[in-house]
Amino acid sequence: MSLPQTSAPPAPRPSLTLFEGYQVLARGSHVVVAQALAAAIRERRNGPVLAFDDHTGQVVDLDWRGSDGEIAVRYAAPEAPATSTEEASSTKARGPGRPRLGVTAREVTLLPSHWEWLATQRGGASVTLRRLVDDARRASATADRARAARDATYRFLHAIGGDLPGFEEVSRALFADDQLRMEALMVNWPADVRGYAQRLLST
Template identity: 50%
Template sequence: MSDYLSIPCTAFAGTRRIASGALVDVALAIKAAAAREPVLTFDDATGAVIDFDLRGTTAEIVTRLTRQGEREASAARPRIRPEGDAPARPRGRPRLGVVAREVTLLPRHWEWLGMQAGGASQALRRLVDEARRSDNGQTQVKMARERAYRFLSGLAGDLPGFEEAARALFAGDGDAFAARMAAWPPDVRDHALRLACADPAMGKG
């Protein structure tokens, strides 16, 4: 199964959760459910809505999803090249593949990078690695809050206390976040808490 077909996601018919799991399984479950309410499917990693074309047979649906995954993978695939344009390395030594992207810096930044051992590219990689080590999970916390907010915006924007819940989410106030959602449909509330659970302030979900 391709990475795209395996994307973890969750589908809701109205405010009722009807399927959760790999993307292809959720798509087929939606087809089989034939729910009367509007159905929205959310990417569990990002909280974004995923659109499906569920016309036709099971085989046709799977084929369309497979092709969609191939298109997205092709569009997202970065240009890979060997490290710099360095001379050929000795036989048997592995070549490091790097992603070529544009970086815009001020002249003083380039000057400093050029003075570092190994040149600008190696210095930038070291800086990124050091930043990742010292991050202390803050990036994961930010991602968890943003994916929970995307989900809530897509499904719970009209529920009472939505704005207060969103403020509590971004403030890292887990108790207030749960309290603002206490009267909401259980499936919506529980999924929002699960998406936010990478944030220690929100509890373990």
């Protein structure tokens, strides 16, 4: 069976935070942070300068070469592609009963008992499967967000704080969902590192 898959929701607006060592230098769009990175490198500052994605905690490799104007052009947001006449005609040509959702056909394999049950459901197999997936996504949304926040926090801490005292204990507290212990262990860490970790964890 080909299972129509609804398109994913739009991704959050990209935002970065730039650290020099353990101190925040800049925060904002790719343009703002890349320009701040270029200035830091031109000034030959001491310590590593790293940019982090504010949603995933991952280190972002930015191209800081050139003038501020060249950097702005390089990281300018691309315009949304216009819908072609052919695509519009294809959309209008869909047969009756086809959901106007922007779907992708994928194969799904089920046991005979699953197919038998789906055949008894109102709306047919595709409608029922979409509903089940949506229900499962809603039920796990809180846990999924918490897991993503923990993963983002760990990526950041591993990249910037791997040598800080008590890093292993902090990591264990993070994955044990013991935020109070984690904050207590980080009390003597640099303020910007603590603040950014807490920001990622609460995202």
